[in-house]
Amino acid sequence: MSDVPIERHALDNGLRVILSRDPRAPLVAVNVWYDVGSKHEKPGKTGFAHLFEHMMFQGSANVEKGQHFSLVQAAGGTCNASTWLDRTNYFETLPGHELELALWLEADRMASLLPAMTQEKLDNQRDVVKNERRWSVDNQPYGDWDERIQELVYPDGHPYHHSTIGSMEDLSAASLTDVGDFFATWYAPNNAVLTIAGDFETDAALEMVRRHFSPIPANASLPEKPDMRVDPRIGRDVHETKADQVPLSRVYLAHRSPPFGTDAFDALEVSADILGSGRASRLYASLVRDQRLAQDTGVFVFPIVGGASMFTLWVTARPGVAPETIETATLAEMDRLADDGPTDADLERVRNLHAAHAAGALERISERADRLSMYACLFDEPERINGEVARYAAVDGTRVSAALLDSVRADNRVTLTYVPAEAAS
Amino acid sequence: MTARPPATAPRPYRFPDFVRHELPNGLGVWLVPLPERELVSVHLLTDAGAATEDEATAGIAALTAQLLVTGTQRLDAAAFAETTERLGIEVGSESSWDSARAGFTALGSKLPDGLALLAEMIRSPRLDEGEFERLKAERLNDILQARADPGRLADESFLREVYAADVPYGRLSAGTPESVGALDVAAARDFHASRYAPRIADIVIAGAIEPDAVLSEVERHLGEWSGNGTGHRTFEPRQRSGRRVILVDRPGSVQSELRVGHLGIDRHHPRYFPALVMAALLGGVFSSRLNLRLREELGYTYSARCSFDPRRAPGPFTATAAVQTEVTVDAIRELLGQLERMRVEAPVPDELAAVRDFLVGIFPLRFETTTGIATAIEPLAVYDLPDDYWHTYRSRLETVTADDVLGAARELVRPDEALILLTGDAALLRDDLAAADLGPLEVVPAQA
Numbered sequence: 001m002s003d004v005p006i007e008r009h010a011l012d013n014g015l016r017v018i019l020s021r022d023p024r025a026p027l028v029a030v031n032v033w034y035d036v037g038s039k040h041e042k043p044g045k046t047g048f049a050h051l052f053e054h055m056m057f058q059g060s061a062n063v064e065k066g067q068h069f070s071l072v073q074a075a076g077g078t079c080n081a082s083t084w085l086d087r088t089n090y091f092e093t094l095p096g097h098e099l100e101l102a103l104w105l106e107a108d109r110m111a112s113l114l115p116a117m118t119q120e121k122l123d124n125q126r127d128v129v130k131n132e133r134r135w136s137v138d139n140q141p142y143g144d145w146d147e148r149i150q151e152l153v154y155p156d157g158h159p160y161h162h163s164t165i166g167s168m169e170d171l172s173a174a175s176l177t178d179v180g181d182f183f184a185t186w187y188a189p190n191n192a193v194l195t196i197a198g199d200f201e202t203d204a205a206l207e208m209v210r211r212h213f214s215p216i217p218a219n220a221s222l223p224e225k226p227d228m229r230v231d232p233r234i235g236r237d238v239h240e241t242k243a244d245q246v247p248l249s250r251v252y253l254a255h256r257s258p259p260f261g262t263d264a265f266d267a268l269e270v271s272a273d274i275l276g277s278g279r280a281s282r283l284y285a286s287l288v289r290d291q292r293l294a295q296d297t298g299v300f301v302f303p304i305v306g307g308a309s310m311f312t313l314w315v316t317a318r319p320g321v322a323p324e325t326i327e328t329a330t331l332a333e334m335d336r337l338a339d340d341g342p343t344d345a346d347l348e349r350v351r352n353l354h355a356a357h358a359a360g361a362l363e364r365i366s367e368r369a370d371r372l373s374m375y376a377c378l379f380d381e382p383e384r385i386n387g388e389v390a391r392y393a394a395v396d397g398t399r400v401s402a403a404l405l406d407s408v409r410a411d412n413r414v415t416l417t418y419v420p421a422e423a424a425s
Numbered sequence: 426m427t428a429r430p431p432a433t434a435p436r437p438y439r440f441p442d443f444v445r446h447e448l449p450n451g452l453g454v455w456l457v458p459l460p461e462r463e464l465v466s467v468h469l470l471t472d473a474g475a476a477t478e479d480e481a482t483a484g485i486a487a488l489t490a491q492l493l494v495t496g497t498q499r500l501d502a503a504a505f506a507e508t509t510e511r512l513g514i515e516v517g518s519e520s521s522w523d524s525a526r527a528g529f530t531a532l533g534s535k536l537p538d539g540l541a542l543l544a545e546m547i548r549s550p551r552l553d554e555g556e557f558e559r560l561k562a563e564r565l566n567d568i569l570q571a572r573a574d575p576g577r578l579a580d581e582s583f584l585r586e587v588y589a590a591d592v593p594y595g596r597l598s599a600g601t602p603e604s605v606g607a608l609d610v611a612a613a614r615d616f617h618a619s620r621y622a623p624r625i626a627d628i629v630i631a632g633a634i635e636p637d638a639v640l641s642e643v644e645r646h647l648g649e650w651s652g653n654g655t656g657h658r659t660f661e662p663r664q665r666s667g668r669r670v671i672l673v674d675r676p677g678s679v680q681s682e683l684r685v686g687h688l689g690i691d692r693h694h695p696r697y698f699p700a701l702v703m704a705a706l707l708g709g710v711f712s713s714r715l716n717l718r719l720r721e722e723l724g725y726t727y728s729a730r731c732s733f734d735p736r737r738a739p740g741p742f743t744a745t746a747a748v749q750t751e752v753t754v755d756a757i758r759e760l761l762g763q764l765e766r767m768r769v770e771a772p773v774p775d776e777l778a779a780v781r782d783f784l785v786g787i788f789p790l791r792f793e794t795t796t797g798i799a800t801a802i803e804p805l806a807v808y809d810l811p812d813d814y815w816h817t818y819r820s821r822l823e824t825v826t827a828d829d830v831l832g833a834a835r836e837l838v839r840p841d842e843a844l845i846l847l848t849g850d851a852a853l854l855r856d857d858l859a860a861a862d863l864g865p866l867e868v869v870p871a872q873a
Binding site: 069078125138278290292348365 | 429431432435461510532535556559562566567574727788
């Protein structure tokens with residue numbers, strides 16, 4: 001696979017700028033990562049980083065409410081944003097000749113969000129976000145699984161202990177003062193990465209970036225990074241069962257594991273794919289196809305960088321199959337992989353699938369821009385994008401076994417089981 | 426800078442040229458050379474969608490499509506998965522109402538192996554009884570899961586209630602528990618034998634390919650495939666009744682999932698392009714009338730939208746929102762109000778231009794990937810659209826006027842006939858809905 005081109009620049013105010021030129025299609029992607037996510041929220045303010053992200057679309061000094069979307073769409077582009085544990089990202093993909101529109105929109109809200117803020121806009125977006133929570137969590141079968149898993153895997157007070165969507169109570173309490181404080185603290189050029197990928201002329205793009213972003217002052221007193229330290233293991237075997245309006249039982253298994261960016265994380269990513277990716281994966285072949293205990297299954301590692309990540313599996317039981325049965329069968333497959341290691345065929349399979357997936361993801365300039373911002377923001381090393389496939393392929397059987405034996409242990413596991421409410425009563 | 430910066434000169438974009446062949450056995454071959462691409466996408470389409478089913482075997486199209494990937498006469502389910510995935514190929518196979526699609530996206534170097542395996546799968550699948558029974562059980566379980574999910578429950582209930590009882594579109598294309606429960610592997614074998622045939626099939630290959638060489642590969646693997654195929658049935662969908670309100674009881678719900686709509690358009694409807702613009706303006710983009718009103722002004726929902734689902738025959742027109750329980754009746758009124766407004770209030774020039782410019786401008790972004798381009802060829806093959814369809818697409822959108830949009834809305838958006846279906850907590854909603862005078866109310870239990 002050919003390398004993604006990368007040019008690094010920095011403005012005097014600390015804004016990191018990554019350029020990745022690729023003129024194959026007449027499209028350009030603009031992507032901003034702010035180094036602020038739900039892990040930076042204070043007690044009583046859960047969900048605020050995400051609510052704030054919504055406020056970033058409510059206008060700024062020179063942009064009306066709703067105009068960010070309408071201008072980008074009328075230009076033939078798409079845009080959105082998302083908030084997660086470590087970060088908040090904002091992105092536009094549009095025809096290359098509209099690059100400056102996206103830069104202007106991002107710069108205007110980075111420079112001057114607060115003059116446009118009103119109580120009415122905050123109340124409106126609070127209602128929208130509460131409905132987002134109802135839709136994605138409270139009214140969904142198994143909907144609170146990740147919220148509950150985080151509470152059980154990370155100790156009370158740890159920045160990953162609470163979910164990004166936050167609690168209804170804390171959303172209700174959010175004020176315009178909070179908006180102002182959060183903006184002044186985190187939304188500064190020296191806390192952000194700006195990536196431009198696709199069809200542009202380098203000199204012209206840099207000139208636009210300087211013109212729009214250089215006047216924005218840095219925050220000279222960025223807060224200390226939150227203390228993410230946590231014991232590498234949970235230290236006990238945590239079991240919780242919930243009765244829910246679900247027809248099929250489902251078991252989630254989560255383990256505290258080394259964070260994104262470590263060699264052990266790469267090994268766990270390979271392990272996750274051997275266990276759960278594709279129809280020849282161990283869990284699908286064994287639990288779904290051969291033993292016919294499970295309806296479906298999934299395995300993944302959270303790409304988060306603070307203190308510890310989570311190696312997580314879920315398996316949905318077929319009707320009439322006890323959750324304990326699928327739990328036991330899942331653990332048996334994990335133990336077998338840890339003890340015996342993967343076969344050469346396992347490794348060949350997941351490496352080739354990974355290479356195809358990586359090529360598929362990087363086909364889209366929006367994804368290229370997002371990964372460049374991610375590696376720059378989290379590791380100050382955007383060049384990592386070109387090492388993804390090699391890092392993955394360097395994981396051998398010994399590393400798979402070692403990583404699993406280290407993390408996948410009974411004293412480091414949360415088992416969260418959902419059972420049908422009628423069966424439980 | 427206080428005003429929107431000017432755009433620079435646009436670079437022209439043209440939908441990729443493709444070459445089209447027909448093999449002597451009738452197989453259509455569509456080759457899209459895309460230089461500099463690392464990936465190649467292969468989509469094999471057959472007229473084996475749910476519209477080809479007999480009603481007695483509803484669901485067999487979907488199950489047969491899924492069964493294909495569980496092996497060939499040479500390779501059992503485990504060996505087929507292992508062989509393809511070790512090449513970095515995940516073979517997909519699924520069906521909709523109007524076609525079945527099997528295919529993959531892989532690194533270009535894997536095309537010869539992938540094509541050989543795909544052809545083997547289509548021509549001599551294993552169609553194993555054990556695997557059939559497994560997939561059937563999984564489908565029945567999935568229906569259970571869907572009915573616990575308020576959005577999927579609302580989707581399924583809406584289709585059942587909006588179409589007249591004997592119209593196939595009144596169910597999901599993957600069938601109902603009753604129809605799926607009665608299927609056996611013999612039905613899948615019959616379906617494969619009679620519906621998977623080159624005379625009613627097309628293969629689309631998009632990537633860094635040399636068309637002559639790839640055509641030879643296609644001929645080698647699929648040239649001796651034979652059969653004419655039954656093809657789809659035609660039917661004329663009818664709506665079950667006029668305006669009414671159906672509340673599907675889902676106790677404990679904190680939101681109501683709204684589905685409001687009626688019959689929509691088919692793929693060859695004369696107002697297709699005005700309808701596309703109108704639906705985007707009403708509920709297809711963030712700045713649409715529905716989303717601005719229900720979300721950005723009222724905060725009733727995370728998202729409000731609407732769309733047509735054009736098929737060979739008229740699929741539904743549906744407006745959708747998940748709203749918090751307390752505002753349900755107001756949200757329905759507001760939603761209906763926007764449908765009515767669409768019929769009487771033509772878009773102002775800026776409003777129309779923004780949506781039209783979006784649909785025109787987004788064009789190259791839709792075709793950024795090889796699979797995006799292969800997918801774009803599909804309607805040409807399935808619906809017999811002209812070869813220059815994508816080359817004239819943008820100019821056809823650009824000529825849509827405000828009058829065209831209003832005309833499309835007056836014909837195609839009919840709130841007076843709409844079915845208003847919602848899933849929600851009947852204990853909290855029933856009285857308010859009954860008092861709201863939105864139409865005759867029926868409260869039904871969620872099907873288990």
